[in-house]
Amino acid sequence: MMGNKLLGGKEVLGINRLEGPLLVVEGVGLAAYDEIVEVRGSDGQVRLGKVLEVSEETAVVEVFSGTSGLSVDATTVRFTGKTMEIPVSEEMLGRVFNSLAEPIDGLPQPIAEKYADINGQVINPTARVYPEEYLQTGISAIDVMNTLVVGQKLPVFSGAGLPHDRLVAQIVRQAKIGRPFNGDGNVIAERPEKFSIIFASMGVKHDVAAFFREEFSRSGALGRVAMFLNMADDPAIERLLTPRAALTLAEFLAFEKGHDVLVVLLDMTNYCEALRQISNKRGEVPARKGFPGYMYSDLASLYERTGRTKGSRGSITQLPALTMPNDDITHPVPDLTGYITEGQIVLGRSLFQQDVYPPISVLPSLSRLMKDGIGNEKTRADHPHLASQLYAAYAHVQDLRSLAAVIGEDELAVLDQRYLKFGQAFERRFLNQAYNEERSLERSMQIGWELLGYLPREELIRLSPEELDRYYQENHDPA
Secondary structure, eight states: OOOEEEEEEEEEESSSEEEETTTEEEEEOOOTTTTEEEOOOTTTEEEEEEEEESSSSSSEEEEETTOOOOOOSSSHHHEEEEEEEEEEOOGGGOOETTSSOOOOOSSSSOOSSSSEETTTOOOGGEEEEEOOOOEEOOOOHHHHOOEEEEEBBBBBEEEESSSSSHHHEEEEEEEEOOOOOOOTTTOOOOOOOOOOEEHHHHHHOOHHHHHHHHHHHTTTGGGGGGEEEEETTHHHHHHHHHHHHHHHHHHHHHHHTTTEEEEEEEHHHHHHHHHHHHOOOOOEBOOOOGBBBTTTHHHHHTTSSSSTTTOOOEEEEEEEEEEEGGOTTHHHHHHHEEEESEEEEEEEEEHTTTSSSSSEEEEEEEETTHHHSSTTTTOOOHHHHHHHHHHHHHHHHHHHHHHHHHHHGGSOOOHHHHHHHHHHHHIIIIIITTTTTTOOOHHHHHHHHHTTTTOOGGOOSOHHEEEEEEEHOOOOOOO
16 A cells, blocks of 8 residues: 555555655545545645545545645545535625635634535436526616526627726626516516525736725625635635635525525636646546646536526526636537537627726627516516617627628618617617616616617617507617
């Protein structure tokens, strides 16, 4: 056993090899995958780790805080026989934690109502309830064009330097369960609700983490937010634990306490980079761009911890955010995320360069569950048709801009020039809104109808005559 000494039970003195955050130990007996271990060095300090690989006699252990200072002969490894659990309670709302659910805000550890397995519980597909209730973000481009539905997983695809941090902070500050409409299109009074937000950051810089803490505290949103922060200089293995700890608390609040929970995960690209780093240390055969072949199933194990279940009033909605390297939407991280989730919100660099905030590109963006969460008695009956008409008109604007770049805008027909004016107004009035501006769904739809007034009525073929009679007012001066 290469010098390993079995001390009794599942405790071993001496290890075989150290490599980065990994250690290999023999003489284990029956270790289990994902089992938590306690690693004690010659200084007496105890570090936690988990089992990554097992065979009959050998186990590969990943140490959460790294293996610096450990020696081969003087390290003791004790196998606890259980997976990692974290304390969960409603008192964790309004608090800030690290990846292991330990408070880092200077306040005492909240009293635990229970200890929950960080790996979560698999939701039986037959027990799922189909998402059909919209979640209002206060952002026109999302609420009208790519509606987020309670129980949905809708990622934000961004690029380096784009303001996804501000967008995420604004959504956390403004998010609320949408108010239903009656048959006349009027808002019904809000229903009682327990709405909470779990915010998990992975591999972010200290100034970014400080921005979120200050923003949530300043706006008063922190009282309903539990924050899990993993910094860029923290060990990579802790980056893999952060979203699991956040989702464990979310499952407790949603399925045992009846909360509607919005889980924000930022930045999933950093999470996947940590996954690749650990995989390389383990000597695994890489797949696309060096990422492990199991990255799809690993991401699915996080994203699928979302939804609503029969017999539970609560729900979990996910809003993962990721940065696309080189703005490449075919990169493995956004590519696999898009396969697992129900759409994407894409931030556009060209809009950002035109000082449009938030720079949401509505054409490549998509919410696959939107159709089931809007319409009569959910939002307004004209909502689906309005969104479709705005999308079609803006898509035509992009074609006309390409044509105008060749022949010149003055050579376009009068109708085409009106479309171009509509496009400019759409970006400046509908997409663009101040960081501190929270728009109700009614206000966002009103702006959409005002913009359609820049086009002739006969062009609006996706709207019914009744809807046009009620809301349409032609405007011949889009400037």
